[in-house]
Amino acid sequence: MDINLMIILCALVTFIPMVIPAIFVERLNFSTKVEKFLNLIPYTALAALICPGVLTVDPNLWYIGLIGAIIAGGLAWKKVHLGAIVILTVIVLIAVYSIVPMFPI
Amino acid sequence: MGIGYAALAIKAGLTPFQTVIMSVLIYAGAGQIMIATMLAQGATLFAIVLTSFVLNLRYFVMNACIFNKVEDAPLPVRILSSHLAVDESFAMFMLMEESSIWTYIGLAGFAWVSWIFGAIIGVLILNLLPVIVANSFNISLYALFVALLVPAVKESKDLVILVILTAILNFILQLFIGNWSLIVATILGAVAGMYIVDDETILGESYNKDDDSKSNSCKTKEVQ
Numbered sequence: 001m002d003i004n005l006m007i008i009l010c011a012l013v014t015f016i017p018m019v020i021p022a023i024f025v026e027r028l029n030f031s032t033k034v035e036k037f038l039n040l041i042p043y044t045a046l047a048a049l050i051c052p053g054v055l056t057v058d059p060n061l062w063y064i065g066l067i068g069a070i071i072a073g074g075l076a077w078k079k080v081h082l083g084a085i086v087i088l089t090v091i092v093l094i095a096v097y098s099i100v101p102m103f104p105i
Numbered sequence: 106m107g108i109g110y111a112a113l114a115i116k117a118g119l120t121p122f123q124t125v126i127m128s129v130l131i132y133a134g135a136g137q138i139m140i141a142t143m144l145a146q147g148a149t150l151f152a153i154v155l156t157s158f159v160l161n162l163r164y165f166v167m168n169a170c171i172f173n174k175v176e177d178a179p180l181p182v183r184i185l186s187s188h189l190a191v192d193e194s195f196a197m198f199m200l201m202e203e204s205s206i207w208t209y210i211g212l213a214g215f216a217w218v219s220w221i222f223g224a225i226i227g228v229l230i231l232n233l234l235p236v237i238v239a240n241s242f243n244i245s246l247y248a249l250f251v252a253l254l255v256p257a258v259k260e261s262k263d264l265v266i267l268v269i270l271t272a273i274l275n276f277i278l279q280l281f282i283g284n285w286s287l288i289v290a291t292i293l294g295a296v297a298g299m300y301i302v303d304d305e306t307i308l309g310e311s312y313n314k315d316d317d318s319k320s321n322s323c324k325t326k327e328v329q
Contacts (some may be wrong), residue, residue: 003151009150010140011130013158015188021169022187023180032304037295038166039307042135042192043264043273044294045160046254048287049139051272052279056246068244069251076255085294086109088250093241 107223109245117145121228128224156288167195178206189213263302
């Protein structure tokens, strides 16, 4: 695949819907239904991105991703800052990686 | 955040330049991560472009809200600034009293530049990191996804059900249709959500906006 072409096409399909409201400010008014559908997309997209991808973070150790997800979820529940969640999760996984060789599953 | 994206993009086979230029031109956090994930899994060009389109379609709604708020701005400025919308900038601006386009450009432009610098730093430091650390960075994207999702769904049982349903759907679908499951599950999930989730939750009125930058609609403005 031509990655440069892909980047340009993705940039275009992202930008074009964004620029339309900038040009036609007054004339846009979508129904509640359309708005609801579009607002739901990020949730379902994130759900689909997480599962089952999280299980393949480390192809050799499926539970690594699961541990990370549980930690991140717990921190998010406690309203920890987004950046801190990512950093803490990475740090915990580095720790897990240094313990794992002792307990092969 | 940019560092996590850079890690994934480089692993997916992008050059450092392509990794950074994607942050400049596409500028969609989750969208870029999705592209890199799909590239790594060997998805087709068409699947990736279509997925980007659908995932980033929500910016259409956000920009409609933003430019509704700043009607007085000249057209060229509006066109150029329309590129800057992301969930965080959108939520911040809609919650502000200020309605000048320049305030928005300052705010959203700063976020854009930070994101680009994140990618540059990510590309630079990845070469220096030991393997275990680099491996651990793989989780950063999923940590980000989970961290975005948990506070957003915490307040609503309907959304929790929808998210679990979509995850299961995607898990099953990917066994049959591979990479296409991502987009199919996303759309089917949103369709199911039309029935599962009630309007108030998703359209903003009864929603705790501090917890979530993704579900704000224009209603945010009316609430304030």
